[in-house]
Amino acid sequence: MGKYVIAGNWKMNKTPAEATALINEIKPLVADAKVDVIVGVPFIDLQAALDATKGTKIGVAAQNCHWEKSGAFTGEIAAEMLKEMGVGYVILGHSERRTYFGDTNESVQKRVRGALDAGLTVILCVGEYLEQREQGITGEIVATQVKVALGGVSAEELKRVIIAYEPVWAIGTGKTATAEQANEVCALIRDVVKGLYNEAAAKELTIQYGGSMNAKNAEELLAQSDVDGGLIGGAALKAPDFSTIVHAAKV
Numbered sequence: 001m002g003k004y005v006i007a008g009n010w011k012m013n014k015t016p017a018e019a020t021a022l023i024n025e026i027k028p029l030v031a032d033a034k035v036d037v038i039v040g041v042p043f044i045d046l047q048a049a050l051d052a053t054k055g056t057k058i059g060v061a062a063q064n065c066h067w068e069k070s071g072a073f074t075g076e077i078a079a080e081m082l083k084e085m086g087v088g089y090v091i092l093g094h095s096e097r098r099t100y101f102g103d104t105n106e107s108v109q110k111r112v113r114g115a116l117d118a119g120l121t122v123i124l125c126v127g128e129y130l131e132q133r134e135q136g137i138t139g140e141i142v143a144t145q146v147k148v149a150l151g152g153v154s155a156e157e158l159k160r161v162i163i164a165y166e167p168v169w170a171i172g173t174g175k176t177a178t179a180e181q182a183n184e185v186c187a188l189i190r191d192v193v194k195g196l197y198n199e200a201a202a203k204e205l206t207i208q209y210g211g212s213m214n215a216k217n218a219e220e221l222l223a224q225s226d227v228d229g230g231l232i233g234g235a236a237l238k239a240p241d242f243s244t245i246v247h248a249a250k251v
């Protein structure tokens with residue numbers, strides 16, 4: 001995996017047939033990408049995405065996984081299951097999972113553990129709510145999310161972790177963090193990781209920004225010193241926009 005990573009988070013969008021069609025549209029547009037490209041699709045689209053990306057460098061991500069290998073967890077999917085089918089990545093701790101489906105820092109930590117044990121690469125999402133930013137506690141909130149989620153993760157395992165900073169107030173709202181705001185928190189995350197591990201680990205870490213990143217604002221956001229990529233929601237569902245973002249990263 002390279003340092004710069006642009007990942008699409010499709011959320012609960014696209015049927016398998018639609019996923020195949022969208023990936024087939026994306027493929028030629030990103031064939032010469034200088035950054036790593038990932039599509040994060042609904043569980044039922046994973047096989048279609050794996051088939052459609054075969055022979056390309058596009059990675060495929062799930063949007064959640066459970067920490068146990070198997071068992072009585074109705075509606076959940078084990079990291080091991082994803083690994084066996086050939087999925088390389090999993091998005092964990094997304095704010096929508098935290099807000100609507102009860103994920104906590106502690107459960108995210110367990111999911112990270114399960115994913116790393118299964119051999120997956122994790123895209124770990126962190127970010128503050130608007131009230132928290134207004135209270136001036138963004139730094140504490142994000143630092144705690146990072147520290148708890150990485151509890152027990154070794155320096156070697158950290159090489160399979162990407163952190164996505166996604167201010168919740170910027171997700172799906174059209175309100176992007178300014179490039180400075182994005183960079184400030186990404187730099188803080190890097191500092192937290194430096195404290196937990198060491199300078200080299202912090203330097204190597206891929207830190208993405210996410211939250212209304214689009215074809216227009218991507219270049220400025222991706223030009224920031226501590227922003228190493230993007231986690232893209234809405235704009236990832238349109239092949240030309242997604243490809244513009246992929247090509248906006250100057251590596």
Ligand code: PGA
Nearest residue numbers: 009171172211212233234
């Ligand atoms: P958005 O979503 O780009 O639609 O704001 C980003 C995300 O939730 O990952």
